[in-house]
Amino acid sequence: MSSFAPEHPLPFQYDAALEETLTDLTSLLSDSYRLTRRAVALLLLQEDPEILAMVREVEGERFAVIEERLKAARARTDQPLDVAISLQRHTTVRAVTERVVSHPPQTRPSPTEYLGRLCMSPLTGIPILMLVLWFGLYQFVGIFGGGTLVGLLEERLFGEIINPWMTARVESLIPWRWLSDLFVGEYGIWTLGITYAVALVFPIVGTFFLAFSVLEDTGYFPRLAMLIDRLFKRIGLNGKAVIPIVLGFGCDTMATIVTRILETRRERIIATFLLSLAIPCSAQIGLMTALLAGHPRAFMVWVGIMAGIFLIIGWLTAKLLPGEAARFTMEIPPLRLPSLSNIAVKTLARMQWYFLEVLPLFVIASIVIWIGQLTGLFDLVIRMLTPVVHLLGLPDKASEAFLFGFFRRDYGAAGLERIKEQLNVNQLLVSVVTLTIFLPCVAQFLMMKKERGMKMALMMAGFIFPFALIVGIVLNQLLKILPIKL
Amino acid sequence: MTRIPFFDIVRDAMRGAKRTQTDAVESKAGEAEETPRRRVMIVGNPNVGKSVLFNRLTGHYMVVSNYPGTTVEVARGRMRLGETLYEVVDTPGMYSLRPLSEEERVGRALILNEAADAVLHVADAKNLERMLPFTLQLIEAGLPVILVVNMMDEAERIGVKIDMEALQDAVGVPVVGTAVLSGRGLEELRNAIDEFIRSRTPAAVSV
Numbered sequence: 001m002s003s004f005a006p007e008h009p010l011p012f013q014y015d016a017a018l019e020e021t022l023t024d025l026t027s028l029l030s031d032s033y034r035l036t037r038r039a040v041a042l043l044l045l046q047e048d049p050e051i052l053a054m055v056r057e058v059e060g061e062r063f064a065v066i067e068e069r070l071k072a073a074r075a076r077t078d079q080p081l082d083v084a085i086s087l088q089r090h091t092t093v094r095a096v097t098e099r100v101v102s103h104p105p106q107t108r109p110s111p112t113e114y115l116g117r118l119c120m121s122p123l124t125g126i127p128i129l130m131l132v133l134w135f136g137l138y139q140f141v142g143i144f145g146g147g148t149l150v151g152l153l154e155e156r157l158f159g160e161i162i163n164p165w166m167t168a169r170v171e172s173l174i175p176w177r178w179l180s181d182l183f184v185g186e187y188g189i190w191t192l193g194i195t196y197a198v199a200l201v202f203p204i205v206g207t208f209f210l211a212f213s214v215l216e217d218t219g220y221f222p223r224l225a226m227l228i229d230r231l232f233k234r235i236g237l238n239g240k241a242v243i244p245i246v247l248g249f250g251c252d253t254m255a256t257i258v259t260r261i262l263e264t265r266r267e268r269i270i271a272t273f274l275l276s277l278a279i280p281c282s283a284q285i286g287l288m289t290a291l292l293a294g295h296p297r298a299f300m301v302w303v304g305i306m307a308g309i310f311l312i313i314g315w316l317t318a319k320l321l322p323g324e325a326a327r328f329t330m331e332i333p334p335l336r337l338p339s340l341s342n343i344a345v346k347t348l349a350r351m352q353w354y355f356l357e358v359l360p361l362f363v364i365a366s367i368v369i370w371i372g373q374l375t376g377l378f379d380l381v382i383r384m385l386t387p388v389v390h391l392l393g394l395p396d397k398a399s400e401a402f403l404f405g406f407f408r409r410d411y412g413a414a415g416l417e418r419i420k421e422q423l424n425v426n427q428l429l430v431s432v433v434t435l436t437i438f439l440p441c442v443a444q445f446l447m448m449k450k451e452r453g454m455k456m457a458l459m460m461a462g463f464i465f466p467f468a469l470i471v472g473i474v475l476n477q478l479l480k481i482l483p484i485k486l
Numbered sequence: 487m488t489r490i491p492f493f494d495i496v497r498d499a500m501r502g503a504k505r506t507q508t509d510a511v512e513s514k515a516g517e518a519e520e521t522p523r524r525r526v527m528i529v530g531n532p533n534v535g536k537s538v539l540f541n542r543l544t545g546h547y548m549v550v551s552n553y554p555g556t557t558v559e560v561a562r563g564r565m566r567l568g569e570t571l572y573e574v575v576d577t578p579g580m581y582s583l584r585p586l587s588e589e590e591r592v593g594r595a596l597i598l599n600e601a602a603d604a605v606l607h608v609a610d611a612k613n614l615e616r617m618l619p620f621t622l623q624l625i626e627a628g629l630p631v632i633l634v635v636n637m638m639d640e641a642e643r644i645g646v647k648i649d650m651e652a653l654q655d656a657v658g659v660p661v662v663g664t665a666v667l668s669g670r671g672l673e674e675l676r677n678a679i680d681e682f683i684r685s686r687t688p689a690a691v692s693v
Contacts, residue, residue: 012622034598039583039627046584050591082584086619093618096656101614104645261589 012092018084021045021073028066032058044070046082116335119223122230129224136211137289138299145207146290150417154199166190178374187369193362196414197355201283205354206347208286212250213346217338221246232314241271248279252440255279256447270317272452276444277464278310280409280436283354287413288432291420298429298486305433309471358410365404365411388469392430393476395422401431406465408441425486426479434472439464522564522573525600526679529593529624530608531617532579535636537561539608539666540576543676560596567680575600583623597629603683605629606675611641611648611663621657631659632682634675639665 013019025041033040033054043051044066056063074081109117118124167184174180184191215221229242241262247255252275259271280288292299372378385399392398397419405412412435416428423431439445439461448457478484526543528536544563561576577596578589585591597605607624609617614635624631635648654661662678664671 034601035583036626036628039623042623042626043584048584050585050594086582089619089622092622093615096618096653097615100649100653100656102647102649261587 012089014085014088017076018088021069021076025066025069025073028059028062028069029055030059030062042085045073046085112335116219116223119220119335120226120230122227125223125227129227132215132220133303136215137208137285138293138296140211141204141207141286142289142293142299145204145286146293149203149207150200150290153203154195158195158199163191163195181373182367182370185370187366187373189363189366192369193359193366196411197359197362200414200417201287201358201410202351202355204286204290205283206351208282208289209347209350209354210343212282213343213350214338216346217336217342219335223335231311241267244271245274245279248275248281249285250282252276252279252281253444253447256444256451259451266320269452269456270314272448272456273317273460274310274314276439276448276460277313277437277467278306279440280306281440282350283358283410284413284436284440287410287417288436291413291416291428291432295425295428295486298425298432301429301486302432302436305471305475306436309437358408361408362411365407391476392434392469392472393480394427394431395419397422398427398431402435405435405438409435409438410441412438426476426484429486430472430476430479433475434468437464437468437471520571522571524570524572524603524683525575526565526572526604526606527575527577527596527600527602528606528608529577529580529597529620530606530634531581531610531620534579534608534610534617535666536576536579536608539606539634539636539664540574542666542669542672544574560592567676570680570683572603572679575602580620582620583627597627603630603686604679605631606634606679607631608634608636611635611637612644612646614648614653618657621659625657625659630682630686632675632678633657633659633661635661635663636666638663639668639670 014022022038022041022045025044026037029037029040031037035043040051040055044055055066059066077084079087119128163184170184170190171180174183181188183189186192225242225246228246232242243261244255244258247258255275256272259268259275262268262271288302289299292302369378372381381403382396382399385402386396389396389399389402398416401412401415401419403412404415413432416423416431416435420428445457445461448460452460479486528540530536540561540563543565545565560578563574563576565572565574575596577593580590580593582590583594583597585594605624607617607621609621621631621633633653635650635653638648641648648663650661650663660678660682662671662675664675666672
């Protein structure tokens with residue numbers, strides 16, 4: 001096992017006391033480690049549990065002596081040994097870098113650097129974030145993508161031209177109503193699946209991904225992560241958790257995988273939980289925004305409620321989590337003007353990714369609903385959901401959207417889009433908030449199961465769905481009692 | 487290059503999960519008879535270009551993330567230098583030999599359990615002061631370290647100058663300056679690995 005690892009002539013030394021301890025410890029260790037005895041001794045002094053276990057196993061009876069020496073060494077210093085060791089390493093390194101590295105003289109920050117800093121400081125960063133949300137998300141994705149483009153595509157192109165023609169053709173080809181419904185019925189593969197995907201999801205998700213790529217290319221996101229990191233620290237959460245959380249705005253399912261970078265199981269559980277509860281993914285943000293487009297106050301209330309839930313749940317879980325800040329550093333690239341080719345490539349790649357994932361699902365959903373309708377199961381489930389939907393102050397028709405929402409939040413949002421005209425703004429807000437709190441999608445649940453185990457995934461889902469409904473019901477009551485008309 | 491492939495990190499994590507299987511298939515198809523006789527391990531902080539270096543050395547395509555801490559799984563590939571076939575191992579990001587996260591534990595487990603003929607410590611030239619403590623630990627641990635000072639182009643752009651010879655004298659291991667994204671210094675690094683391994687007593691590798 002120890003075929004190499006000659007004792008290198010070291011380019012540096014620790015202080016006399018530490019060197020003495022090291023000499024003592026190395027003389028007690030056997031020569032059967034992949035690392036040098038000196039490195040093993042240092043790791044022992046730093047109380048590395050794995051190394052302790054390894055040495056205990058390798059040294060057998062002699063471990064008692066080693067343990068005793070370690071205890072004595074720890075008692076001799078007033079500074080924790082791991083701190084002392086890393087400080088001394090740092091001193092050595094600084095002596096080297098001072099000789100070897102030369103830095104440019106400090107210059108005044110350039111305007112872009114200054115702007116970059118403004119994005120990160122909470123005082124200015126939060127208003128900037130609001131502006132980005134307002135113009136990038138609400139105006140561009142919601143009003144332009146969800147309003148103008150969807151109007152053109154869904155209502156004009158599909159609603160008035162393609163679908164009537166398609167329906168007529170299919171119905172003349174297939175004389176049986178029950179079968180033609182599979183393709184062009186209310187929930188048909190063409191009239192629901194393809195129409196949703198192409199006419200509804202495409203313009204909204206497309207504009208969202210475009211806005212997202214522009215922001216990404218300017219270098220805004222690392223700054224946003226820094227800003228959220230600072231807020232995280234305020235509420236006492238580990239800063240590293242910001243990475244999966246910010247990623248969740250792209251895709252919760254994949255962000256759940258990224259929670260692996262967190263240090264403890266507990267942190268991973270909290271991050272997974274927050275992701276599935278309060279972070280809408282890219283497609284969902286787009287569609288939810290599109291639903292609320294034209295109702296700026298409702299949009300702001302939605303953003304506010306989601307931020308509130310996130311902070312409260314984050315704070316509560318942080319209370320349960322002993323607060324230990326992890327080392328967290330992030331390279332912040334300079335702000336710059338986005339490049340057109342970069343944006344085009346990224347936007348197209350994302351749309352392709354989303355489409356490949358979503359189109360088959362929409363088609364499958366159409367088929368499942370068709371079977372459900374033939375067997376009467378669909379109506380049964382809808383009838384079961386209706387009382388719940390009534391509690392939310394919504395009309396019967398909304399049950400379908402919520403049924404869809406169990407599978408994917410964005411699918412549910414697309415379902416709401418269909419009945420948008422029948423809802424007032426309050427109802428729209430209640431349904432959007434409730435849906436946002438739902439689990440993101442079936443894939444998310446499967447990933448939770450894979451990463452956190454079936455029990456944990458079920459517990460989280462068991463909390464999230466009732467919680468979503470309760471928030472919706474409370475919101476509905478509040479709007480009624482106060483009474484607020486958005 | 488300073489763009490942040492925000493989505494790439496996500497895709498990367500996904501690919502990471504699948505990578506092991508792909509590798510197994512590829513190695514079966516590609517180099518059926520030959521097993522690598524040497525091993526090179528790439529270590530270093532997150533976000534310093536380990537995965538790009540891995541791709542450049544092995545020619546094995548993989549999407550590279552620019553976010554800290556995302557090389558969650560271990561990537562393995564192959565590289566040929568002269569007549570020798572190497573296994574190249576890309577380890578998860580590590581800040582020190584004393585692991586604090588699951589990823590770091592994986593990284594150290596690799597160092598502990600798999601003998602390497604060369605350990606490439608990839609460091610960010612812009613931030614040597616933060617990188618070198620880990621180099622010291624690797625040297626201290628008796629590992630066959632080559633220090634790869636990466637992102638030289640970015641460092642130069644912001645006016646950071648590094649005296650490579652003086653650095654090599656100070657740390658006592660080979661030092662190579664690179665900018666792996668643009669391919670700069672790669673040839674020099676390959677030569678350095680080759681020379682380094684020749685100069686050392688052969689290690690028994692069991693792949």
